[in-house]
Amino acid sequence: MNFTGEPSTSHGVVERRFDVDGERETVPGIVWTPEASTGPRPLVLVGHGGGGNKRMPYVLSLARRLVRHAGYAVVAIDGVGHGDRASATRTADRGSGEGISRTFVADVAAAADAMTADWTVVLRELRELDDVGDGPLGYWGVSMGTMFGAPFVAATPEVRCAVLGLMGTLDDTNPWSTAAPAISCPVLFLVQLDDELVPTESALALFRSIGSQDKRLHAHPGAHAAVPAEEMEASEAFFATHLT
Amino acid sequence: MNFTGEPSTSHGVVERRFDVDGERETVPGIVWTPEASTGPRPLVLVGHGGGGNKRMPYVLSLARRLVRHAGYAVVAIDGVGHGDRASATRTADRGSGEGISRTFVADVAAAADAMTADWTVVLRELRELDDVGDGPLGYWGVSMGTMFGAPFVAATPEVRCAVLGLMGTLDDTNPWSTAAPAISCPVLFLVQLDDELVPTESALALFRSIGSQDKRLHAHPGAHAAVPAEEMEASEAFFATHLT
Numbered sequence: 001m002n003f004t005g006e007p008s009t010s011h012g013v014v015e016r017r018f019d020v021d022g023e024r025e026t027v028p029g030i031v032w033t034p035e036a037s038t039g040p041r042p043l044v045l046v047g048h049g050g051g052g053n054k055r056m057p058y059v060l061s062l063a064r065r066l067v068r069h070a071g072y073a074v075v076a077i078d079g080v081g082h083g084d085r086a087s088a089t090r091t092a093d094r095g096s097g098e099g100i101s102r103t104f105v106a107d108v109a110a111a112a113d114a115m116t117a118d119w120t121v122v123l124r125e126l127r128e129l130d131d132v133g134d135g136p137l138g139y140w141g142v143s144m145g146t147m148f149g150a151p152f153v154a155a156t157p158e159v160r161c162a163v164l165g166l167m168g169t170l171d172d173t174n175p176w177s178t179a180a181p182a183i184s185c186p187v188l189f190l191v192q193l194d195d196e197l198v199p200t201e202s203a204l205a206l207f208r209s210i211g212s213q214d215k216r217l218h219a220h221p222g223a224h225a226a227v228p229a230e231e232m233e234a235s236e237a238f239f240a241t242h243l244t
Numbered sequence: 245m246n247f248t249g250e251p252s253t254s255h256g257v258v259e260r261r262f263d264v265d266g267e268r269e270t271v272p273g274i275v276w277t278p279e280a281s282t283g284p285r286p287l288v289l290v291g292h293g294g295g296g297n298k299r300m301p302y303v304l305s306l307a308r309r310l311v312r313h314a315g316y317a318v319v320a321i322d323g324v325g326h327g328d329r330a331s332a333t334r335t336a337d338r339g340s341g342e343g344i345s346r347t348f349v350a351d352v353a354a355a356a357d358a359m360t361a362d363w364t365v366v367l368r369e370l371r372e373l374d375d376v377g378d379g380p381l382g383y384w385g386v387s388m389g390t391m392f393g394a395p396f397v398a399a400t401p402e403v404r405c406a407v408l409g410l411m412g413t414l415d416d417t418n419p420w421s422t423a424a425p426a427i428s429c430p431v432l433f434l435v436q437l438d439d440e441l442v443p444t445e446s447a448l449a450l451f452r453s454i455g456s457q458d459k460r461l462h463a464h465p466g467a468h469a470a471v472p473a474e475e476m477e478a479s480e481a482f483f484a485t486h487l488t
Contacts, residue, residue, distance in 0.1 A: 193448075193451075193452065193461075200448065204437075204444065207437075207463075208437065208465075213465075215464075215465065216462060216463065216464050216472075216474065217437075217461075217462070217463040217464070218460060218461070218462055218463075219451075219460065219461040219462075219463065220459075220460050220461070221452075221457075221459065228460075230460065
């Protein structure tokens with residue numbers, strides 16, 4: 001893990017950028033920790049949404065919330081093709097009012113194994129940090145954060161709980177639908193009932209297929225990106241139940 | 245309001261049985277309040293489920309929780325045809341694995357106006373009690389508690405928030421489906437995804453039709469009666485947000 005640039009601190013939250021050598025390319029990430037902290041603590045991995053990056057507003061907001069309120073460590077990495085990993089030749093067009101783009105779905109599906117490998121190496125290297133250590137592990141990622149996150153969570157038994165959602169089965173052969181039955185940790189699953197990218201029935205099908213006995217679905221009216229702040233509070237409470 | 249019998253007290257919760265003169269018959273109820281309390285406080289009306297009564301286990305448990313944790317007053321009344329209002333000639337057969345019984349739906353639908361009138365008179369008389377008074381008002385009722393509750397909530401603007409659920413549109417002409425668009429207070433709506441009485445799509449349709457801008461749906465795997473304790477905690481938090 002190579003830290004890049006100087007750490008910055010905002011209202012008690014230290015932000016450090018890093019690069020890790022991934023399977024196929026460098027993986028850029030950010031880790032947030034409480035100021036002047038030492039010793040192991042709960043760690044939450046945050047997978048950002050399609051077209052976003054490791055420091056998009058809701059990722060930053062969630063990270064700061066979990067560090068300030070709960071004293072956790074939080075990490076985000078750019079998804080394949082996103083943020084500092086974006087290629088010049090492919091835009092991350094995740095879709096429009098006519099639904100999620102087939103090209104986007106195919107791109108994400110093709111990158112799922114690589115992302116699981118990337119998260120795995122990032123996790124291993126984070127465990128070496130004095131102020132992260134070997135604490136309980138959670139995952140938070142909706143939309144593309146679930147497309148990449150469900151396979152990672154299914155493959156990573158040390159994940160104690162996961163917030164997923166804003167995604168559906170779409171078809172039965174994509175990596176997140178295939179992985180869902182192998183997830184066994186407690187899950188909070190978010191749904192937007194007027195989601196222009198993911199039909200409600202498809203989201204329900206994905207939720208139903210998750211293997212976990214302990215799972216709940218929270219749904220709200222509104223579009224894909226209109227998840228209310230209430231669910232950030234619910235996420236925080238959910239992590240508190242399972243990580244602390 | 246005629247109190248019947250002596251009050252009983254359990255772990256700080258005073259339980260008083262009463263009768264009120266309803267539109268067509270005597271309405272028996274129970275009010276729970278904190279021991280040695282005076283002055284107005286939030287009041288939650290609890291509508292029990294089909295085949296149950298005003299003191300069925302989850303009603304009693306919810307009432308004690310809200311009194312002990314939050315200091316509210318809580319009231320429940322027997323629904324038409326239930327508890328001390330059960331007639332000898334009609335059993336409250338709410339249905340089986342083959343879905344909700346048509347006879348039950350018809351009976352409840354026919355009694356909805358009477359139940360709104362009953363709740364209205366009970367509410368008016370409760371307001372006279374020293375330890376209830378004119379505090380903020382909430383409603384909690386799922387299954388039959390929604391069949392009777394949605395029309396009451398829609399007709400009662402002083403209800404500040406309502407927990408509803410375990411019910412669907414079933415058809416478009418019943419009183420709860422007709423009333424739902426007129427509900428405008430914040431709503432928490434509970435769904436069981438393996439509900440043997442209410443299909444998920446029907447529950448979603450009822451939730452979508454509720455007029456409130458501020459509404460959320462919490463869904464869990466499991467049968468109609470298997471709502472997890474987590475949703476009692478969520479109900480308590482929801483009331484805390486809107487009543488205190």
